[in-house]
Amino acid sequence: MQFIKDFFKNRNQNQEFKKQLNNILGFTPGDVALYKTALSHRSVREGADENNERLEFLGDAVLSSVIAHYLFRKYPYKGEGFLTEMRSKMVNRQMLNDIALKMGLKKITFYNKYDNSLKISQIFGNTLEALIGAVYLDKGYAGTQKWVEKYIIMPHLFTEDLEVIEINIKNRLYGWANKNGKALEFETLEEKFENGRRLFTIGATVDGELIAEAKGYNKKDASQIAAQLAVEKLGL
Amino acid sequence: MQFIKDFFKNRNQNQEFKKQLNNILGFTPGDVALYKTALSHRSVREGADENNERLEFLGDAVLSSVIAHYLFRKYPYKGEGFLTEMRSKMVNRQMLNDIALKMGLKKITFYNKYDNSLKISQIFGNTLEALIGAVYLDKGYAGTQKWVEKYIIMPHLFTEDLEVIEINIKNRLYGWANKNGKALEFETLEEKFENGRRLFTIGATVDGELIAEAKGYNKKDASQIAAQLAVEKLGL
Secondary structure, eight states, rough: OOOOOOOOHHHHHHHHHHOOOOOSSSSOOOOOHHHHTBBBTTTTOOOOTTTSSSHHHHHHHHHHHHHHHHHHOOOOOEEEEEEEEHHHHHHHHHHHHHHHHTHHHHHBOOTTTTTTTOOOHHHHHHHHHHHHHHHHHHHHHHHHHHHHHIIIIIOOOOOHHHHTTHHHHEEEEEEHHHHHHEEHHHHEEEEEETEEEEEEEHHHHETTTTEEEESSSSHHHHHHHHHHHHHHHHHH | HHHHHHHHHHHHHHHHHHHHHHHHSSSOOOOOOHHHHBBOTTTOOSSTTTTSSSHHHHHHHHHHHHHHHHHHHHHOOOOHHHHHHHHHHHHHHHHHHHHHHHHHHHHHHHHHHHHHSSHHHHHHHHHHHHHHHHHHHHHHHHHHHHHHHHIHHHHOOHHHHHHHHHHHHHHHHHHHHHTTOEEEEEEEEEEETTTTTEEEEEEEEETTTEEEEESSSSSHHHHHHHHHHHHHHOOO
């Protein structure tokens, strides 16, 4: 009798899993085993061909390419620096983890919930990348491109908001300086010619002390990165 | 008369360019203007929509994805660490530049030959990435995948040779130590638990002095990276 009970319990769990997977994907997967691998963290499956790390490697690359093409089309007159920066805002660890949680991946990811050493802030973002790898093997590149645009970019990545994030970082820094009576300045530390164009090194100083510096092919880019580094260094 | 001479001169140059492009691509491109953009360095065309930097951004991502899928298929039982390392051996700057030169890209790349600040060791590798971006826009992902495998991976990237590069690096280091009467050792400096698995820090010492250190999820990977860093530090 136990055998029959287990059989129905497993069958029900399996059907529940398939239902949730279908909901998240928006289509019926061709190969459920592939998606189970994509959703299995190494804390429950040790083997390289059993857990999701290989698919994460693949999905990470495919996602990067899909996002690159999306930005290439969306911003036909923007340079490579802007496109690279936008992509890194879209596919960083924290962003992917947040999206994965919003998509409900936590519910269907297999991982060791009792292992305290797991970096819970990364598992689901990595699982999302692995899921993209599985979609790519299942549906091909063009299918993945459509899927990523419909289920990841459109609902979760508002490029117009991301464009202005850099402004907010400088604002945050100036706000902090103002509140604490500090003098914040951005200075050009160096300017040289490299690779056929000018390369600037910009430093962020607080009360005359250099807090962070960054290089860039224009002052705006360099000072934004310096601001970002200063924010991190000051723990703001 | 000059007008007519120029017309024929331009037409001949254009036809020569098309012929060389066809030879390199192995197919007749759909949109020659797109490929001209891919082959134009910013030293001859300033505008972001005129030179090859946007296409380089796109092609870099597409190449990375094609290589990821290639390695994923070729090594079905290897873990993510191995795949990542193999890819970085295949698509690093120097490798891409070498391949670009072998393919004859130098002859058809438009760049300012009189600008001494140009990093000649990077231009053609970057052009190759831009060319891949153009092939992708022209032929789609599947077409690019076939093209990259046929014209880049098969003739230029011998994965069997690349697999053993790491061994040679340690050999080179031991050879140098032996020749110079130095004692080379790899030591485990730290071992801790992170993200559900053990993380090792391995140091390379020469006569007891720490030269380089690296982290990895197994000792072999960590000591290979430490060896690589030691080789760079010692200038071997």
